[in-house]
Amino acid sequence: xxxxxxxxxxxxxxxxxxxxxxxxxxxxxxxxxxxxxxxxxxxxxxxxxxxxxxxxxxxxxxxxxxxxxxxxxxxxxxxxxxxxxxxxxxxxxxxxxxxxxxxxxxxxxxxxxxxxxxxxxxxxxxxxxxxxxxxxxxxxxxxxxxxxxxxxxxxxxxxxxxxxxxxxxxxxxxxxxxxxxxxxxxxxxxxxxxxxxxxxxxxxxxxxxxxxxxxxxxxxxxxxxxxxxxxxxxxxxxxxxxxxxxxxxxxxxxxxxxxxxxxxxxxxxxxxxxxxxxxxxxxxxxxxxxxxxxxxxxxxxxxxxxxxxxxxxxxxxxxxxxxxxxxx
Ligand code: NDP
Numbered sequence: 385x386x387x388x389x390x391x392x393x394x395x396x397x398x399x400x401x402x403x404x405x406x407x408x409x410x411x412x413x414x415x416x417x418x419x420x421x422x423x424x425x426x427x428x429x430x431x432x433x434x435x436x437x438x439x440x441x442x443x444x445x446x447x448x449x450x451x452x453x454x455x456x457x458x459x460x461x462x463x464x465x466x467x468x469x470x471x472x473x474x475x476x477x478x479x480x481x482x483x484x485x486x487x488x489x490x491x492x493x494x495x496x497x498x499x500x501x502x503x504x505x506x507x508x509x510x511x512x513x514x515x516x517x518x519x520x521x522x523x524x525x526x527x528x529x530x531x532x533x534x535x536x537x538x539x540x541x542x543x544x545x546x547x548x549x550x551x552x553x554x555x556x557x558x559x560x561x562x563x564x565x566x567x568x569x570x571x572x573x574x575x576x577x578x579x580x581x582x583x584x585x586x587x588x589x590x591x592x593x594x595x596x597x598x599x600x601x602x603x604x605x606x607x608x609x610x611x612x613x614x615x616x617x618x619x620x621x622x623x624x625x626x627x628x629x630x631x632x633x634x635x636x637x638x639x640x641x642x643x644x645x646x647x648x649x650x651x652x653x654x655x656x657x658x659x660x661x662x663x664x665x666x667x668x669x670x671x672x673x674x675x676x677x678x679x680x681x682x683x684x685x686x687x688x689x690x691x692x693x694x695x696x697x698x699x700x701x702x703x704x705x706x707x708x709x710x711x712x
Contacts, residue, residue, distance in 0.1 A: 388484025388710070389690055391431065392443045398434035400446070400691055411480050413488035414459040417452040417468065420503045422482035423510040424685075424693050424706040425449065425543060426630060431476060432694035440478045447708075448472055448655075449510040450482025451503040459491030467497040471511045471662070472655035483690060485710050495662055498670040507707045508682035509669055512543030515654040517665040517672075519544075519603040519625040520551055522650045526623040530556040533600030533622070534579070536614055538562045538587075539630050541569045543705045544605045546576055550677040551669075552603075553577020560599060562587060562610070569703060575680055587613040588631070593640035601625075608632030615641040615649065627652035681705050686712040 390403040410416070424432075431438040431446040439446070454466045462468065473493040475481040480488070497506055523535070535552055539545040540561035552559050553576065561578035563569055573581050584606075591613040598617040604610065605628030615624050615637055626649060641647040657665075681704040685693050693706050 386485040387687060388445045388486075389432065389447070389687065390443050391434075391439055391446055393439075400432045400434070402688055402690070405445070405484065407486065410486060410488040413479075413490050415457045415462055415468070415491040415494065416455050416486065416488045417450065418455045419450045419452040419482055419485055419487050419710050421451050421507040422447040422708045422710055423449045423507045423512075424690065424697060424708060425511050426628070426697065427511075428476060428483070429694040429697040432691055433698060435698060438477055444476070445480040445482075445484045445487075446476040447481035447483030448476040449507060450475075450487055451497060451506045452487065455486075457491065462491055462494065467503065468494040469497055469506050469666070470494055471514050472657070474655065483687070483708060483710065492659070495659075495666055498666055500670050501675075504684070504707060505675055505678055508678040508705055509547060509673065510543070510705060510707075511654055512705055513547035513669060513673070514662070514665050515627055515652060516544050516548035516551060516603070517669050518652050518654055518657065518661070519548060519627055520555070521661070521665060521668065522625045522652060523601045523603075523623055526648055526650065528601040528623050530558070533619055534558045534560050534598070535601040535603065536560045536562060536599040537578075537603045538584075538610050538614065539605035539628065540573055540578065540581070541565050541703050542605060542630070544603070544628060546572075546681045546704045547673070548603045549573065549576040549578050550681065551673050554672055554674050564700065565703075572680065572703060576677060584610065590636065591616055593638040594644065597645075604628065606631035608634050609636060611635055612637035615647055618645065618647045620645045621647070623648045623650060625650045625652050627654075682707050684709055
């Protein structure tokens with residue numbers, strides 16, 4: 385038996401409980417992992433609370449992230465004792481995920497733990513940090529270098545936002561942080577490297593098709609009016625990366641920024657992202673994230689605190705990231 389969060393739906397009743405789970409219930413897969421840490425991302429909070437139909441199969445162990453040690457394997461690339469990371473690929477949605485002491489997965493989904501990272505650091509980064517790096521790689525691929533202008537980061541005090549700011553600042557970009565907690569979290573955001581902090585209300589209402597040009601690049605986790613206004617204020621030739629929907633799935637915009645200012649909108653998906661790009665993102669995280677910042681960004685909780693933490697995350701009461709020690 386092992387401990388884990390188990391989500392179930394019976395007779396229409398959705399439940400998430402800390403349970404003792406029989407090892408015989410582990411799903412199919414060619415690598416079995418002793419999980420050390422998982423984390424709580426926005427999607428995990430939706431899954432645990434049942435606020436959105438994230439879970440596609442019941443019962444389900446949530447947790448889109450895990451880091452652990454291979455305990456048995458028939459996959460050619462891995463051996464018992466290897467330390468591995470998993471982000472996405474539908475774990476915690478369609479396949480049992482990381483919020484448990486054991487996981488069994490397809491070895492093709494795994495990335496080796498980078499040598500310079502401790503397991504706990506890898507989960508402080510987690511899907512949020514890996515997605516932050518995917519957004520930054522997209523900015524770079526599209527020619528947005530630090531000398532070109534400011535970068536707007538939305539949902540700045542959250543998981544993706546906070547790691548994005550830390551990486552961009554280390555790379556020499558000037559970051560404008562947009563936050564609903566602009567005042568309360570100003571010390572935190574400045575410590576991460578934000579040069580300017582603006583309140584979310586500035587971009588939260590319906591805006592004009594084109595507005596004053598303010599930034600050359602955007603990392604957006606909010607969607608809806610914030611994304612539309614972020615595009616409308618992007619400099620000629622700028623690049624907007626869209627990865628989230630914390631404020632809404634809609635995109636109430638016009639084509640004006642794209643056809644009159646040559647702005648590009650780049651979609652970012654971490655779940656099905658090909659393995660080479662994942663590896664590149666993790667290599668760059670190892671190189672370009674100041675690990676000392678992680679102690680500001682991430683706090684640890686035990687498995688028994690996961691359900692309460694998920695509620696708090698959706699209530700916007702959490703700053704940065706939550707790592708989960710699944711063994712306590
Ligand atoms: P968090 O909850 O940690 O952070 C989201 C932040 O967005 C909050 O801290 C808050 O920041 C802001 N926010 C929350 N709700 C609202 C709202 N209603 N309106 C405006 N702003 C809001 O989540 P994550 O960082 O883990 O994820 C952020 C988004 O990115 C989610 O939508 C998630 O699903 C998505 N995501 C997508 C991925 C992909 O592959 N495309 C991968 C990872 C995440 P503040 O208070 O500072 O404004």
